Amino acid sequence: MILPFGFAGDRLSEEAWMQARACLRRLRRAVGNTAFAVRSSALSEDSARASFAGEFETVLSVRSDEEIRAAINTVRSSRNSERVKAYSQAQGIPAVHEMAVTVQRMIPAEIAGVLFTADPVAGDRNRMVGNYVHGLGDKLVSGESESIDFTIERLKYKYNGPSELERFARRFYKLATRLEKELGCPQDIEWAISENSLYILQSRPITTMIGFNPVTGESNDSLTGDYAWSCVNIGEGISVVMTPFTWSMVRNAFHEFDVIPGYSIIGNIGGRPYGNITVAISMGRALGKLGKNLEDSSREISGVFDEYLEQMVKSLVPLPGASFLTILANIVPVLIKWIKGLRNTAAFVADNPGWCRAMCRRIQDIETSTEMASLWVNEVNPYVLRAFHRVVATAARFGSKVGRLRPALLGLAGAADAEVLLTPVSSRSELLESLGPVVGLSRVAHGQMSREAYLEKWGHRGALEAEASTPRLFEDPDWLDRALAAFNQSPVDVAALLAAQLAEFDAAWERLWARHPRRASGVRRRLDSPEDGDKLEPGEILVASQTNIGWTLLFPRAGGIVTDIGAPLSHAAVVARELGIPAVVNCGNATMRLHTGDKVWVDGTKGIVEVLETKIDTLT
Numbered sequence: 001m002i003l004p005f006g007f008a009g010d011r012l013s014e015e016a017w018m019q020a021r022a023c024l025r026r027l028r029r030a031v032g033n034t035a036f037a038v039r040s041s042a043l044s045e046d047s048a049r050a051s052f053a054g055e056f057e058t059v060l061s062v063r064s065d066e067e068i069r070a071a072i073n074t075v076r077s078s079r080n081s082e083r084v085k086a087y088s089q090a091q092g093i094p095a096v097h098e099m100a101v102t103v104q105r106m107i108p109a110e111i112a113g114v115l116f117t118a119d120p121v122a123g124d125r126n127r128m129v130g131n132y133v134h135g136l137g138d139k140l141v142s143g144e145s146e147s148i149d150f151t152i153e154r155l156k157y158k159y160n161g162p163s164e165l166e167r168f169a170r171r172f173y174k175l176a177t178r179l180e181k182e183l184g185c186p187q188d189i190e191w192a193i194s195e196n197s198l199y200i201l202q203s204r205p206i207t208t209m210i211g212f213n214p215v216t217g218e219s220n221d222s223l224t225g226d227y228a229w230s231c232v233n234i235g236e237g238i239s240v241v242m243t244p245f246t247w248s249m250v251r252n253a254f255h256e257f258d259v260i261p262g263y264s265i266i267g268n269i270g271g272r273p274y275g276n277i278t279v280a281i282s283m284g285r286a287l288g289k290l291g292k293n294l295e296d297s298s299r300e301i302s303g304v305f306d307e308y309l310e311q312m313v314k315s316l317v318p319l320p321g322a323s324f325l326t327i328l329a330n331i332v333p334v335l336i337k338w339i340k341g342l343r344n345t346a347a348f349v350a351d352n353p354g355w356c357r358a359m360c361r362r363i364q365d366i367e368t369s370t371e372m373a374s375l376w377v378n379e380v381n382p383y384v385l386r387a388f389h390r391v392v393a394t395a396a397r398f399g400s401k402v403g404r405l406r407p408a409l410l411g412l413a414g415a416a417d418a419e420v421l422l423t424p425v426s427s428r429s430e431l432l433e434s435l436g437p438v439v440g441l442s443r444v445a446h447g448q449m450s451r452e453a454y455l456e457k458w459g460h461r462g463a464l465e466a467e468a469s470t471p472r473l474f475e476d477p478d479w480l481d482r483a484l485a486a487f488n489q490s491p492v493d494v495a496a497l498l499a500a501q502l503a504e505f506d507a508a509w510e511r512l513w514a515r516h517p518r519r520a521s522g523v524r525r526r527l528d529s530p531e532d533g534d535k536l537e538p539g540e541i542l543v544a545s546q547t548n549i550g551w552t553l554l555f556p557r558a559g560g561i562v563t564d565i566g567a568p569l570s571h572a573a574v575v576a577r578e579l580g581i582p583a584v585v586n587c588g589n590a591t592m593r594l595h596t597g598d599k600v601w602v603d604g605t606k607g608i609v610e611v612l613e614t615k616i617d618t619l620t
Helices: 014-031 065-080 082-091 138-142 163-183 244-257 277-290 294-301 306-313 323-343 345-365 369-422 433-445 451-458 479-489 494-515 517-523 549-557 571-579
Strands: 036-042 059-062 099-105 111-116 127-134 148-153 158-160 187-194 197-205 266-269 272-276 541-544 560-563 599-603 608-613
Touching (some): 111 163, 148 163, 158 163, 163 187, 244 266, 272 277, 323 369, 369 494
Parallel strands (some): 541 560
Antiparallel strands (some): 127 148, 599 608
16 A cells, blocks of 8 residues: 555655555565456545545556556545545535545456445335446446346345356355454445455445434434334433434433344434334343343333334344344343342432532532533543433333333223323322422422422423423523423312322222232332423313423323323323323324314323314315
């Protein structure tokens, strides 16, 4: 390889040429009087951002020193071509490219082609696609010859293509899988076959399957593969487009759950976080060897995938037999952190307010960005991750219990009573945490709690609390006054609502006990666990894309709750159930179909939203 400093402009220097000739003599002694290929190696070439495939010159089948030197100058000069400038402009890359030049032994290919480790058109990472021609590969890339196609199915290895290539197919599969794993993304591989040997000539990222464009800042991880993505639960916590800092926190927190090499459990699509359900179920399927089948794993993830399971099985992540051991080795440290977190969660939560107050004081005293970065790396971020481990471990344990209990309750109590019994309910002595802000506001309004105590306990919350750039409630000195004014416009006896819901829970339990006393004894246990709000009139239906904990302050005024996304145990469903308010979540497009002034019937038990009368004419 001749590095950039070996050139004076685009001409090879004499000193560099003398060194190159010495290398050529050694090559010829090793491989004989062979032909050579002269190729480019530009700084931005074959990157995750741009491929420059065919844009720079390549000179093949050169033999003499004079031919090789001329080829080197030709390749180097191609960095200034009009097509390179046009491609650079389209990619948002500077048009001036620094370039090294490589001289390689020419493979006298009998067959040459390309292999994509994923289908770049369909985004399917379960199928490798390739094509080839007889002879040198320049005929393929130039389009001079008609190519021959083949595919390799990855989930259950299967070669589809001409018989002349079949004996090399399994070798293709192993090499391509290894390259993709080591390079961290789907690959575009150039290869050749000569004298019954397979040669890998070059491997570059498939740029159309990269989820982040550093030029525009656009994130779209749906391009990285044919996956099922879901924003249920996570989309409620982060309901707006994230700032880069918030996304870095989210990505960092979930990174250790990427236990399948090369596949991420979470993605960024248009600035919003989505869980990769395909990867999650594939992980559960692999760990099914520990005793859980695919159906059980999918139900424990969310309990809502039964109707899509058949389709999802067809697009699971391809996992060779050895992957089970890799996944197991990767997930064991995560499970250990979960177990440790569950053991001392109560103490961690009790110490958290004091830690936060002390850290806020330290942050206010910091004067330089270097000090702030050091504090984040060494203290704040590790603490955030420890908190995240406890949240996930607690949610996983709770979700697993619900996943196992739901089928039994549906059979014993029916759908309506099952949902009542499965929803966490504040006891007579302990308040469900998600209800704290709204119940606390009622207590402040009735003189049962001081303003200072309210902000001390719930001042860290907020409608956009998962977005790190937004202020917390205690940072807005006027927020509590506005919230109390809105509450006083529609005074609601929150305690009476809670008591009514607790009575409904008790009634459902008594019905279950009366029908199945023996089975019921085995089932019972305890399940632990905006700014435009002034426009909502008492008794109106609150319709939103999703609701997080900050929205619950509006719930006492609402006659019902309808959301585009959500889950049976999401904030909207849980808090609405607590207050005895009918709620239907995960409607998909409620905010597009319902408008202010419509008359709507909301049946929370059956999960039905019916438009009785609309104020806006619609086209059908």
